[in-house]
Amino acid sequence: MTILNQCKAQDPATCRYHHPNAGAEAFSAWKEAEKKIDVAKKAIARGDESGHADFMNARYEADRAEETYYGTGDGLIYLHLKRDETTDPVEKYALDTLIVTAKYHVREQEHANEIDNKAGGPLIPARISHSYTPAFITEGGSPLWKEHTGSNYDSKLTNVVIKSRISSDIKEAQKKGYLPKHVQMKLSTRDGHINVRIVGVPNEQIYNDPETQRLSDLTPNARELKQRISTIVNSYNRTQQDEIEGRRNMTNFWENIDYETDWERERREARSR
Numbered sequence: 001m002t003i004l005n006q007c008k009a010q011d012p013a014t015c016r017y018h019h020p021n022a023g024a025e026a027f028s029a030w031k032e033a034e035k036k037i038d039v040a041k042k043a044i045a046r047g048d049e050s051g052h053a054d055f056m057n058a059r060y061e062a063d064r065a066e067e068t069y070y071g072t073g074d075g076l077i078y079l080h081l082k083r084d085e086t087t088d089p090v091e092k093y094a095l096d097t098l099i100v101t102a103k104y105h106v107r108e109q110e111h112a113n114e115i116d117n118k119a120g121g122p123l124i125p126a127r128i129s130h131s132y133t134p135a136f137i138t139e140g141g142s143p144l145w146k147e148h149t150g151s152n153y154d155s156k157l158t159n160v161v162i163k164s165r166i167s168s169d170i171k172e173a174q175k176k177g178y179l180p181k182h183v184q185m186k187l188s189t190r191d192g193h194i195n196v197r198i199v200g201v202p203n204e205q206i207y208n209d210p211e212t213q214r215l216s217d218l219t220p221n222a223r224e225l226k227q228r229i230s231t232i233v234n235s236y237n238r239t240q241q242d243e244i245e246g247r248r249n250m251t252n253f254w255e256n257i258d259y260e261t262d263w264e265r266e267r268r269e270a271r272s273r
Helices: 022-046 051-071 073-085 089-119 159-175 220-234 262-271
Strands: 137-142 145-150 184-190 193-199 238-242 247-250 254-259
Touching (some): 051 073, 051 089, 073 089, 159 184, 159 220, 220 254
Parallel strands (some): 193 254
Antiparallel strands (some): 137 145, 145 238, 184 193, 238 247
8 A cells, every 4th residue: 555656746755745764754753743742741830931832832743743644655554554453433433534634635745746846846855865964953041041052153253254154054955955956045134134035936835825925824845944944044043032021132143034925026026127
């Protein structure tokens, strides 16, 4: 039982449901998110201010990872086997519902694969082929005064130097298959900010609903690409979050990472004519 032959991506290794290690990867992400749920529950019990927000974020991650797992070959086989084994009509109905939902998400991904093909490629390159070593951010401080320090943080660096290094890191990440080669990242600095504008991505790849264009409704790949770039950028930063007053202090710079929409691209191209 397999769905691999249904993949419409130019390279199935880029598809979240069809790449060779899709089932194990999704299952691992699901279990890691469930661990975060347990940590958040303990934070809520302690009365931590961030506990409820952390729980909701972890719950969202876990739900999405579970859905992804069930849509992989491994996940679908598991659901079908469980359905065939059970004699409980209620459980059988629940499993049938999960199978229908999983296949719906696979069809969604196939539509996304077709969009990727037209756009020149996926926003997240083949998951098994990149040789880039990503930067990372370490969390510290107290529950009410959290600190995040990037692996490349140096308080002596100017924003001009940081921008140059981020640019080099992004080019290396593209060359080594961690970031998409066909997408352009435009960097700028101004008034203590480092901005990254992601150019060359159509609205259909950015938003689940391209008509409303809600920033909270990014496609999974658009969200992941933005997160990868954010980690590279903030690896040069150190932040402190005041959970009581909801304030955030930045040591080196404020970051802004966004996508150029179709309308913004049309305006930019019109100005250059």
